[in-house]
Amino acid sequence: MSTNGVADRYLRRRLRNAGSVTGGSRAVALAAVGALILLTLVAVLAGVLAPHDPVQPVGGLALSPGSDGFPLGTDSIGRDLLSRTLIGIRASWFSAILVVVVGLLIGGVIGLVAGAFGGWVDSLLMRGTDLFLALPGVLVAIAIVAALGPSLRNTLIGVSVVWWPYYARIIRGEVRAIAVRPHIEAARLAGAGQGRIIVRHILPGVVPTAIVAASLDVGNVVLLLAGLSFLGLGQPAPAPELGADTARSLSVLLTDPWVPVIPGLAVLVLSLVANVGGDGLRNLLAARK
Secondary structure, eight states: OOHHHHHHHHHHHHHHHTTTTTOOOHHHHHHHHHHHHHHHHHHHTHHHHOOSOSSSOOSOTTOOTTBTTBTTOBOTTSOBHHHHHHHHHHHHHHHHHHHHHHHHHHHHHHHHHHHHHOHHHHHHHHHHHHHHHHSOHHHHHHHHHHHHOSSHHHHHHHHHHHHHHHHHHHHHHHHHHHHTSHHHHHHHHTTOOHHHHIIIIIHHHHHHHHHHHHHHHHHHHHHHHHHHHHTTOSSOTTSOOHHHHHHHTGGGTTTSTHHHHHHHHHHHHHHHHHHHHHHHHHHHHHHHO
């Protein structure tokens, strides 16, 4: 069996089995998707929900959680942690979604073309994809950000460059599976052109797989972006960013532990909700088949 065949089978098996760990009921799946929607609403409304300016000091230094007017306390220079965390959640959540969407668009187009046309087109596009897959993605992203300069925009560029090959492989495998089905052959015999077959018959069958793959990856991107931010490759201070806020506050971990722990817990919640929500979405889509 070729390396390409092994990779395609592995990625498709990972997608099919992603929700088999919990295997919850429809109610659990709906609750998971509801949590995903709720988190997105919190991110959208973060600017309204934040009670204070996230950048300017507004209270006493290092006030503990539960202090009057500061549910999550303040940091070492008096900034409200609730406001910084909410704005940080917005930045991390929408940044992760943007990376996934860009990766899905690039990888989806490459995988769709490769799987639909086959032959030398498939070989050429998949060899290029294999080249990117062979590179250490995190190190490449770090190198890109270091070369362009630390900022949220450059971090998104660096991660997007290394994220699309996974989608190219998944979509290509799904297209190849759909292309051998009887209704595709019937469309060819009826005189439908290749473009019409791709748009009308192959693409609708690929969309559910693409949605599930993207939803399951949001949590991974959140963790990667937080890690790069922790290393100082995100937005410069004093912009609120979860990974950077954790890194900058490590010096007070023993004296004021809530200051670095709260943004770290926010990253955990984002990743957990994204993975559970993606799992629930996968179960709901599977139940409709």
